[in-house]
Amino acid sequence: MAQARPGRAVDATRARLAPLKLPEGAAPLTAARQAALARLSDMGLPGRRDEYWRFTDPAILNAPEAPAAAVLETDEAPVFDAIDRLRLVFVDGVFDPAQSDDPALAGVEISRLAEVADDDIHWAHGLYGTLEARGQVPVARPFAALNTAFAGDGVLIRVTGRAARPVSLCYLHRDARSDIMLHHVVRVESGASLTLLENGPAAARQNKVLEVDIADGGAFHHVRAQGRDHERRAITHIFARLGTESLFKSFTLTVNGSLVRNEAVIELTGDNATAHIAGAAVGDGAFHQDDTVFVTHDALNCESRQVFKKVLRNGATGVFQGKILVKEGAQKTDGYQISQGLMLDGDSEFLAKPELEIYADDVACSHGSTTGAIDEEALFYLRSRGVALQDAQDMLVLAFLSEALDEVESEEIAGDLRARLEAWLERRRG
């Protein structure tokens, strides 16, 4: 895969790596980190010319130093506050045991990446960085390799039973100059299930990787809310591998943030597996949010669904790059993909690149992408029933987002997220 990189890209990669040091840790981790560093050196960091970065400028993610991002002061209760869960708190990318719950949950083993000794993580030996490495083909994801090499903290979660409560990762942002990398690994054993929640802005700049390996019959639900801080930058990756009859569901709420790119690489490797990935993003002004999704069907009779909705105003930009790849022999694949931008004014932009690549003949795949404004007919209909203009508009915005939000299975969690969206709309009223 090694390509000759233009001199400038090599320099940029070198400059980015200069201040970084490989973390110390258990031997298998060190090996995985060194391998990731070698991958990264081969790939180099992306430039504006990279096709995969056509709609999103990676310059600020590449920069050796992260620009500052003001810490949002708010007395709003954090997302998921009312949900019964096991909380693990990270402050500017560093695990904080004092603010966290005791990580004891039946059927779930949790270790901290920064502290694991060789023996603790026998199950993770072949896992850390493995799904990330697999996800580098056919498209390079240099920031994920960077993360595998240099992330010093995160959690390793092994699920052996049906977790009674969600595990909730809370990312607090305290330092306006924080620049962090977190790497989590989740292994859901056969027949086990877990809900993982993530919330909070995390840092001024964050690079986060989540690797999820789901064994046969396992189920993994993931819901995250990326925090409200305006200037923060984030590049995140989810790498998931699904076994036979397993389930993967992930939903992301992005509110604000000057640059957010969420990549997801999902591979259905066992028959009859189901993968749903969805996102709702709302942005106002200096907001650039990018969902880049790659779903690979490599087994029989699997279902995948991608549902991404973006509400944009005041010059905000939304990006969606989504691909469904159906490999040879992945018959009876049911693939669905929808991406939609709702423009609340004429200044905003939604850029979408939906792709299907199919090498099996007995499949049902559909995809669609639309950009539009609020439906005037619907607006008038609501108003003619007495609903005030602003309320009617907000109702239609929430209605637009609902197909994505419906992907969250827990009604309690979905209700919490809906309230955040309502609050965002409320704050934008004149």
Added chain:
Amino acid sequence: MLEIKNLQVKLEEEDKQILKGVDLAVGAGEVHAIMGPNGSGKSTLSYVLSGKDGYEVNGGSATLDGANLLEMEPEERAAAGLFLAFQYPVEIPGVGNMTFLRTAVNAQRKARGQEELSAAAFLKLIRARAKQLKIDAEMLKRPVNVGFSGGEKKRNEILQMAMLEPKMCVLDETDSGLDVDAMKLVAEGVNALRDGKRGFLVITHYQRLLDHIRPDVVHIMAAGRIVRTGGPELALEVEQNGYADILEEVA
């Protein structure tokens, strides 16, 4: 109650005059029917009364109990007591029918300075009203009008009317696309709201509906004007002879 005087309306985007001086007065408790060939401006009249964009009033007035409708936002007209049952009810994916109705009812109550209905009180009311119109609980849960049949959409309009209890109801071809049974159901729904005070303006293409909703006054509209006004017998005349005779007579 509803007074329309010499109302003239053109399209905003085009130089096309649609209503060319409409005069109409519906008193409290009265039922008026407007009949007329396609394209004569009946829907335009109903939209202009309820405040839809895209039309420019270039003459005349429309008031409800003396208040100038034409100066109000659509939601203000609704709060003032005007209701339009749409010829083509709009589908709104993602908004539950029940949520929509509750928001609408409470928005109007709020605008009128009344207390909002509690969830329980609302539920009790809507269940009773829906039952009369043979609207089942499942239909109330579905998104507004999405996947509803033609008849279901029209019944849903009448349900909204029954819940909002307007002063003045305008029904635009509520009978179109309905079979006889559905039409009877809709007519019963309307008749149940006739209380001697509420006014009705029933726009219809056919006399059929007027067998079930007996009008006090029938108007014939053609080419943007009311060309004849009479009693219920006028509807029968149209039914027997079509519009041709009347239009010839007027011309």
